[in-house]
Amino acid sequence: MNQHSDQIPPEAEIDDDVYILDRSTVSNILDAVEAGDQQALSVLMDPLHAADIADLLEQITQSDRADLIQLYDREFDGEILSELDESLREEVIGFLRPDVLAEAVRELESDDVVDIVEDLDEPHQEAILEHLEDADRVAVEQALAYPEDSAGRLMQRETAWAPEHWNVGQCIDHLRNAEELPEQFYHVILVDPKMRPLGNVTLGRIMSSHRDTRLSDIVEEMFQVIPVNQDEEDVAYAFNQYHLISAPVVDESERLVGVITIDDAMSVLDEEHEEDILRLAGVSEGSLSDTVSETARQRFPWLGVNLFTAILASVVIALFEGTIEKYVALAVLMPIVASMGGNAGTQTLTVAVRAIATKDLTGANVWRVIRREVFVGLLNGLAFAIVMGAVGVLWFGSMELGYVIAAAMVANLVVAGFAGTVVPVLLEKMGVDPALASGTFVTTVTDVVGFFAFLGLASIMLT
Amino acid sequence: MNQHSDQIPPEAEIDDDVYILDRSTVSNILDAVEAGDQQALSVLMDPLHAADIADLLEQITQSDRADLIQLYDREFDGEILSELDESLREEVIGFLRPDVLAEAVRELESDDVVDIVEDLDEPHQEAILEHLEDADRVAVEQALAYPEDSAGRLMQRETAWAPEHWNVGQCIDHLRNAEELPEQFYHVILVDPKMRPLGNVTLGRIMSSHRDTRLSDIVEEMFQVIPVNQDEEDVAYAFNQYHLISAPVVDESERLVGVITIDDAMSVLDEEHEEDILRLAGVSEGSLSDTVSETARQRFPWLGVNLFTAILASVVIALFEGTIEKYVALAVLMPIVASMGGNAGTQTLTVAVRAIATKDLTGANVWRVIRREVFVGLLNGLAFAIVMGAVGVLWFGSMELGYVIAAAMVANLVVAGFAGTVVPVLLEKMGVDPALASGTFVTTVTDVVGFFAFLGLASIMLT
Numbered sequence: 001m002n003q004h005s006d007q008i009p010p011e012a013e014i015d016d017d018v019y020i021l022d023r024s025t026v027s028n029i030l031d032a033v034e035a036g037d038q039q040a041l042s043v044l045m046d047p048l049h050a051a052d053i054a055d056l057l058e059q060i061t062q063s064d065r066a067d068l069i070q071l072y073d074r075e076f077d078g079e080i081l082s083e084l085d086e087s088l089r090e091e092v093i094g095f096l097r098p099d100v101l102a103e104a105v106r107e108l109e110s111d112d113v114v115d116i117v118e119d120l121d122e123p124h125q126e127a128i129l130e131h132l133e134d135a136d137r138v139a140v141e142q143a144l145a146y147p148e149d150s151a152g153r154l155m156q157r158e159t160a161w162a163p164e165h166w167n168v169g170q171c172i173d174h175l176r177n178a179e180e181l182p183e184q185f186y187h188v189i190l191v192d193p194k195m196r197p198l199g200n201v202t203l204g205r206i207m208s209s210h211r212d213t214r215l216s217d218i219v220e221e222m223f224q225v226i227p228v229n230q231d232e233e234d235v236a237y238a239f240n241q242y243h244l245i246s247a248p249v250v251d252e253s254e255r256l257v258g259v260i261t262i263d264d265a266m267s268v269l270d271e272e273h274e275e276d277i278l279r280l281a282g283v284s285e286g287s288l289s290d291t292v293s294e295t296a297r298q299r300f301p302w303l304g305v306n307l308f309t310a311i312l313a314s315v316v317i318a319l320f321e322g323t324i325e326k327y328v329a330l331a332v333l334m335p336i337v338a339s340m341g342g343n344a345g346t347q348t349l350t351v352a353v354r355a356i357a358t359k360d361l362t363g364a365n366v367w368r369v370i371r372r373e374v375f376v377g378l379l380n381g382l383a384f385a386i387v388m389g390a391v392g393v394l395w396f397g398s399m400e401l402g403y404v405i406a407a408a409m410v411a412n413l414v415v416a417g418f419a420g421t422v423v424p425v426l427l428e429k430m431g432v433d434p435a436l437a438s439g440t441f442v443t444t445v446t447d448v449v450g451f452f453a454f455l456g457l458a459s460i461m462l463t
Numbered sequence: 464m465n466q467h468s469d470q471i472p473p474e475a476e477i478d479d480d481v482y483i484l485d486r487s488t489v490s491n492i493l494d495a496v497e498a499g500d501q502q503a504l505s506v507l508m509d510p511l512h513a514a515d516i517a518d519l520l521e522q523i524t525q526s527d528r529a530d531l532i533q534l535y536d537r538e539f540d541g542e543i544l545s546e547l548d549e550s551l552r553e554e555v556i557g558f559l560r561p562d563v564l565a566e567a568v569r570e571l572e573s574d575d576v577v578d579i580v581e582d583l584d585e586p587h588q589e590a591i592l593e594h595l596e597d598a599d600r601v602a603v604e605q606a607l608a609y610p611e612d613s614a615g616r617l618m619q620r621e622t623a624w625a626p627e628h629w630n631v632g633q634c635i636d637h638l639r640n641a642e643e644l645p646e647q648f649y650h651v652i653l654v655d656p657k658m659r660p661l662g663n664v665t666l667g668r669i670m671s672s673h674r675d676t677r678l679s680d681i682v683e684e685m686f687q688v689i690p691v692n693q694d695e696e697d698v699a700y701a702f703n704q705y706h707l708i709s710a711p712v713v714d715e716s717e718r719l720v721g722v723i724t725i726d727d728a729m730s731v732l733d734e735e736h737e738e739d740i741l742r743l744a745g746v747s748e749g750s751l752s753d754t755v756s757e758t759a760r761q762r763f764p765w766l767g768v769n770l771f772t773a774i775l776a777s778v779v780i781a782l783f784e785g786t787i788e789k790y791v792a793l794a795v796l797m798p799i800v801a802s803m804g805g806n807a808g809t810q811t812l813t814v815a816v817r818a819i820a821t822k823d824l825t826g827a828n829v830w831r832v833i834r835r836e837v838f839v840g841l842l843n844g845l846a847f848a849i850v851m852g853a854v855g856v857l858w859f860g861s862m863e864l865g866y867v868i869a870a871a872m873v874a875n876l877v878v879a880g881f882a883g884t885v886v887p888v889l890l891e892k893m894g895v896d897p898a899l900a901s902g903t904f905v906t907t908v909t910d911v912v913g914f915f916a917f918l919g920l921a922s923i924m925l926t
Contacts, residue, residue, distance in 0.1 A: 023826040049685070051704045059828045160667070175670045184708070185667045186649050203666035204623070204648045207638045222512070240733055241514045243726045245647070263706045266729045270703055273736040274817060277743065281813035282806060288818050288828070292835055296842035299810050303803060303843060307850065310802040317795045324787075324794045331787050331794035332780045335801055335910065339773035340766065342805075343745060347762050350744035354737060355751050363486040365522045365751070372755055379759040380766060387770065447798065 021052055026059060033068045041071055050079030057092065058085050058289050069095040078104040082112045085287045086119045093124055102131035109183060110139040111156045111264070118144060118153065151235050152228040154268065155249045155258030158182040161189040162215055164198050169211030171201075184261065189248045190215055195255045197248040199223050225250050228257055232268045237359070239265035276357060279435040280350060282306070305440050313338070313447035320455035323462065329396045330458050333405055337454045340384060341412035341446030348373050348420025349438045356428050357435075370421045377417030381410035400461050408454035412446060419445040484515055489522060496531045504534055513542030520555065521548050521752050532558040541567040545575045548750045549582045556587055565594035572646060573602040574619045574727070581607060581616065614698050615691040617731065618712045618721030621645040624652040625678055627661050632674030634664075647724065652711045653678055658718045660711040662686050688713050691720055695731045700822070702728035739820060742898040743813060745769070768903050776801070776910035783918035786925065792859045793921050796868055800917045803847060804875035804909030811836050811883025812901045819891050820898070833884045840880030844873035863924050871917035875909060882908040 025044065032040040045053065057065055057080070069076075069092065076096060081089060081104060093101060105113055105128050113132065117125050117140060129137050139157055146152025158180055162171045171188055175181065187200040199219035209218055224238055226249045238244060239262055249258040278284065282302030286295055317324070317334070324330050352369070355361035361369055389406035393399055423441045424434035488507065495503040508516065520528050520543070532539075532555065539559060544552060544567060556564060568576055568591050576595065580588050580603060592600050602620055609615025621643055625634045634651055638644065650663040662682035672681055687701055689712045701707060702725055712721040741747065745765030749758055780787070780797070787793050815832070818824035824832055852869035856862055886904045887897035 021822075021825070021827070026825075026827040049705055051706075055823065058823060059825060061831070172670060175667075176673065178671065181667065181671055184665060186708070202647060203670060204638075204644065207635055207666060207670065208641060208644055210639065240729055242512055243514075245649070245726065262725050262729065263708065266703060266725065266732065269729065270732060270736075273733075273740070274821075277736070277740050277817055278813060280740065280743070281809045283810045283814055286814070288814070288823055288832055288835075292838040292842065295835065296839045296846075299807070299839065300843055300846065302810070303806055303847065306802060306806045307799065307847060310799040311854070313798045313802070314795050317798065321791045321795065325791045328784045328788045328794075331791075331797070332777050332784065334794070334797065335776045335780065335914075336770065336773040338798055338801070339769060339776070339906075339910075343766055343769045344762070346744045347746045347765070350741060351746055351749070351751070354740055358737075359484075360518065360521060360751055362484070362489075362522065364484070364489040368524070369751060372751075372758065375755040376759045376762065379755065380763055383759075383763065384766065384770060391774070443802075447802075451798075 021048070021056055021059070026056060029056065029068070030060065030064060033064060033071055036071060038071055038073070041068070042074075045072065050077045051083040053077070053080045054083035054085070058088060058287070062091070065092065066095055073097075074100075076100050076104045078106075078108040078112070081105070081116050082108065085289060087287050088289050089116060090120060090124050093120070093127065098127070098131075101127065105131055106133070106136075109156060110136055110143065111154065113140050114143040114153055118148065147229060149232045150228065151226045151230045151232060151249050151260060152258070154232050154235060154264050155226075155228070155260045156182055157258045159189060159248065159256060159259045160185045160187070161191050161195075161197075161256060162201075164190045164192055164216050166215050167211065168206055168209045168213045168215065168218075171206060171215055172211070182259065185259070186245050186261065187220070188215070189256060189259070190219060191256055197223075197225055197250060197254075197256050200246070200248075202245075225254075226260060228252075233272050235260060236265045236268040236272060240269060272357075276353070276435045279433065280353065280439060282439060284436065302440070309440055309444040309447070312444060313451055316448050316451045317455065320459055323455060323459040327401070327458065327462055329392075329398070329401060330455060333392065333401075334451065334454065336388065337405070337408050337412055337450040338447050340409060341416050341450040342443045344377060344380065344413045344416035345420045345442040345446045346439065348377075348417050349424055349434075349442045352421045352424040353434045353438060356424060361425070366421075366425055370418065370425075373417035373421045374414055375417075377413040377415070378410065381413030384413065385409040398462075401458070404454065404457045404461055407457055408450060411453040412450040415449045416442070416446045484511075484519055484522070489519060492519065492531070493523065493527060496527060496534055499534060501534055501536070504531070505537075508535065513540045514546045516540070516543045517546035517548070521551060521750070525554065528555065529558055536560075537563075539563050539567045541569075541571040541575070544568070544579050545571065548752060550750050551752055552579060553583060553587050556583070556590065561590070561594075564590065568594055569596070569599075572619060573599055573606065574617065576603050577606040577616055581611065610692060612695045613691065614689045614693045614695060614712050614723060615721070617695050617698060617727050618689075618691070618723045619645055620721045622652060622711070622719060622722045623648045623650070624654050624658075624660075624719060625664075627653045627655055627679055629678050630674065631669055631672045631676045631678065631681075634669060634678055635674070645722065648722070649708045649724065650683070651678070652719060652722070653682060654719055660686075660688055660713060660717075660719050663709070663711075665708075688717075689723060691715075696735050698723060699728045699731040699735060703732060735820075739816070739898045742896065743816065743902060745902060747899065765903070772903055772907040772910070775907060776914055779911050779914045780918065783922055786918060786922040790864070790921065790925055792855075792861070792864060793918060796855065796864075797914065797917065799851065800868070800871050800875055800913040801910050803872060804879050804913040805906045807840060807843065807876045807879035808883045808905040808909045809902065811840075811880050812887055812897075812905045815884045815887045816897045816901060819887060824888070829884075829888055833881065833888075836880035836884045837877055838880075840876040840878070841873065844876035847876065848872040861925075864921075867917065867920045867924055870920055871913060874916040875913040878912045879905070879909045 029044050117128055143153055160181055187202055190198045192198055200223055201215050201219055205218045222242055224242055224244055224247050226235055226247050228249050228251050246259055246261045248256050249260055251257045286298045385406035388409050389402040392402035392405045419442045424438040427434040427437055492507050580591055606616055623644055650665055653661045655661055663686050664678050664682055668681045685705055687705055687707055687710050689698055689710050691712050691714050709722055709724045711719050712723055714720045749761045848869035851872050852865040855868045856865035882905045887901045890897040890900055
């Protein structure tokens with residue numbers, strides 16, 4: 001971003017309640033693109049933030065994107081690439097003229113370049129890296145040497161630090177003359193002579209303290225150091241748990257190598273949540289701008305797993321074909337058993353998956369939580385047993401059928417409570433993301449147990 | 464937090480990779496509580512951050528909580544109340560001695576007190592408010608006058624601001640002598656003579672600029688003002704979308720009334736996500752520390768709705784009782800139809816609900832997204848039609864049955880794609896949270912349409 005405006009830029013103030021590209025802006029822009037009206041396009045695009053332009057590009061069709069970028073044909077804010085959905089970056093980079101691309105990436109911070117480059121394929125990576133100045137390219141390549149999704153990829157390498165024995169005046173004078181400061185920073189990190197971080201001093205405290213105050217006297221109480229190989233998910237958790245604003249990153253010998261700020265942690269938290277929500281629904285990747293065939297291919301595997309588990313349930317039903325032939329009411333009521341078990345299981349497993357992610361469900365309370373969920377299943381199972389028993393009797397006029405479905409309901413909801421907690425906990429222990437696989441396993445268990453209990457009881461009680 | 468440490472406190476440095484209370488710490492603490500060993504308890508609790516202590520209290524049983532707090536019997540960090548799950552706050556407040564509670568809340572920032580007080584019932588609210596100093600109590604009461612979940616509740620009232628014509632030197636001198644500065648601040652807000660915010664200057668820029676630099680020359684390009692009545696969900700969206708660190712809050716006449724910082728926005732984002740995930744699973748509230756009967760009661764309503772919609776599906780099946788009696792294979796295959804439709808519908812609706820929340824699915828692209836999902840359903844429907852057709856033929860030896868289930872599969876997945884997008888969009892337009900209600904509606908549609916297509920086709924083709 002341009003930090004050297006000569007005056008407060010009028011575009012800087014975005015209309016209060018317009019966080020979202022409204023429909024008319026989008027259609028006006030598309031009209032300008034269709035009419036080939038470059039000036040109108042510029043006027044419409046100018047007030048938009050890079051994140052809004054990225055959203056715009058995600059919402060329109062591929063051919064509109066190509067036309068828009070071709071017509072726009074001017075300085076392209078590197079931040080737009082940064083904000084753009086990964087699935088579209090290669091496409092948009094392909095549309096940009098080499099000199100425009102070069103300019104776009106050169107103005108970005110190195111951690112943003114890393115974020116863009118890490119998901120590109122080799123030729124597109126090269127296209128970007130070759131445009132960087134030598135120092136920046138080295139920085140990006142060093143960052144890429146850290147494991148994917150690690151703190152090392154997330155951090156910025158420029159840090160503001162001071163020796164532990166300095167006072168406020170020395171620190172301010174140093175900052176005023178420093179060459180290489182981060183674009184945004186909120187703390188000065190105190191370090192020992194071996195460059196090991198000892199504490200954070202907020203800029204606000206520095207500015208409101210007298211020049212002869214020792215920095216070590218105004219250090220923040222809360223201080224968290226992040227190992228450079230730590231998973232970014234744990235980094236985000238630490239920021240959220242301990243309300244960190246920035247945290248120093250250290251290498252194996254505990255030396256300061258970079259700093260992570262809360263805005264990056266917030267993005268990670270947002271992405272992790274997105275991933276969890278989608279995984280819970282059996283959608284492990286993808287975005288609205290993917291093509292039909294890409295999307296169909298992404299959704300196919302979990303539908304396939306689901307088909308397999310549904311066939312298991314069918315096999316259970318097939319065991320009782322004779323009973324169903326005699327009492328077709330059983331076929332009518334079967335979906336209720338499956339649906340209630342599946343629903344209760346989903347409720348339980350979602351709570352468990354979330355509690356694992358927020359580290360609220362741990363070894364210390366897992367048995368208590370399982371017991372609680374089983375009793376919850378029992379209580380609701382009894383409640384719905386009464387309701388469904390009544391429905392069975394009233395609808396089909398058979399007391400026995402009422403007993404059977406009531407008993408099946410209790411069994412199914414108890415099993416849902418048990419499996420809904422145990423399955424995600426076991427998956428987590430096995431190193432499998434519980435968000436990804438729990439749903440299928442739990443509904444398989446509830447289906448199989450539910451049908452077996454319902455049809456099995458029916459075959460005993462009704463014949 | 465105590466910001467006036469005389470030296471770098473040894474507790475400030477938390478062990479690198481221990482973000483989570485491990486099982487042994489929890490059980491050691493419980494052992495100390497059981498043994499009534501106050502000193503051991505203090506030694507174990509001292510290194511823990513307030514957020515960790517809150518997690519600890521959430522993970523243990525109610526009677527352990529009471530015993531622990533009674534034994535701890537000393538200064539109680541107000542932050543623990545702030546971090547504690549809402550469902551436990553009243554209970555823990557009830558355990559605290561009045562003088563300990565008074566001390567705990569007095570050391571909190573007013574926005575944290577608001578966060579605690581707003582969820583308490585009247586007597587507990589009073590118990591806290593009466594312990595505050597007059598100025599703080601007025602501040603909290605004013606904040607409570609803003610609508611629930613609004614920016615006004617979230618903001619802190621202390622701000623660091625400067626007249627637009629000041630230079631860096633004037634600003635630094637002012638801050639050094641200021642009486643009432645926020646505990647944490649990252650920007651100085653430039654204001655006009657009517658106290659309307661004009662721009663943000665980062666503290667880093669101020670510290671690294673010379674004293675005669677005009678503040679308006681180093682203002683940040685990105686600047687976002689938050690109306691005081693804005694919903695906190697939109698506030699969090701703006702922070703995440705535009706990478707804000709702090710933003711001024713203004714009243715109706717655009718005067719500065721407070722400031723919101725990113726750590727509060729991050730908490731809101733986290734809560735909103737949590738709510739969305741749980742709502743998608745039909746769990747609208749609750750935490751792991753709720754009792755069995757509370758939890759059963761919370762889960763009951765959506766299970767009830769689900770039972771109602773499952774009965775609708777049963778009614779459809781009942782229409783075809785005669786056909787099922789003749790071809791009991793239909794009963795065996797029914798769950799597959801329901802399960803595949805439900806799964807595809809859940810995939811689609813989750814993507815749609817997320818896209819609505821992130822404002823990626825808007826009026827501008829809704830028809831394109833619906834068309835895409837229908838085609839995705841068609842493609843996967845055709846793929847699974849082949850698979851299931853083969854299964855039908857091989858298992859039951861009937862070509863006709865193969866055709867029927869294949870055709871039902873296509874119909875069901877196309878409907879799942881359509882309903883999975885249209886239902887959340889319509890709910891959103893009607894002002895209902897799509898995360899809360901979409902699942903039930905979509906699976907009802909896929910169940911009803913799926914059974915109708917499957918059994919209806921069967922009754923035509925097999926007889």
